[in-house]
Amino acid sequence: MTMIEKRAAPRFKVLKGGVVAIDGGSIPCTVRNTSSTGVAADFAQAVDLPPTFTLVIERDRFARRCRPVWSVQRRVGMAFC
Incomplete structure (x- = not known):
C-alpha cells in the first residue's frame, strides 16, 4: 500500500536549536x-x-511568526503565519 503525500510543501530533516x-x-x-x-x-x-x-533559530538568523497546528507528546507542528 502506497502512502499519499498530503503536505503542501516538501519536508527536510534538520537538527537545529x-x-x-x-x-x-x-x-x-x-x-x-x-x-x-x-x-x-x-x-x-x-x-x-x-x-x-x-x-x-539564532544560528540561521531566522525568526518567523507561527501557529501550532498539531502536537503529539513533546513534538509540535507549527505553520508559518
Missing part, C-alpha cells in the same frame, strides 16, 4: 524538520503554546 518566544519569556526547542510552510519541533516536555508566537 531554537526557541519559541512568547510574552514574558521563551521555551527552548529542537527543530527536527522544516518546509516552506512550517516546522516540527521537539520540546523537553509537553507544552501548551499560545495561538501565535515567534520561532527563533
Whole structure:
C-alpha cells in the first residue's frame, strides 16, 4: 500500500536549536524538520503554546511568526503565519 503525500510543501530533516518566544519569556526547542510552510519541533516536555508566537533559530538568523497546528507528546507542528 502506497502512502499519499498530503503536505503542501516538501519536508527536510534538520537538527537545529531554537526557541519559541512568547510574552514574558521563551521555551527552548529542537527543530527536527522544516518546509516552506512550517516546522516540527521537539520540546523537553509537553507544552501548551499560545495561538501565535515567534520561532527563533539564532544560528540561521531566522525568526518567523507561527501557529501550532498539531502536537503529539513533546513534538509540535507549527505553520508559518
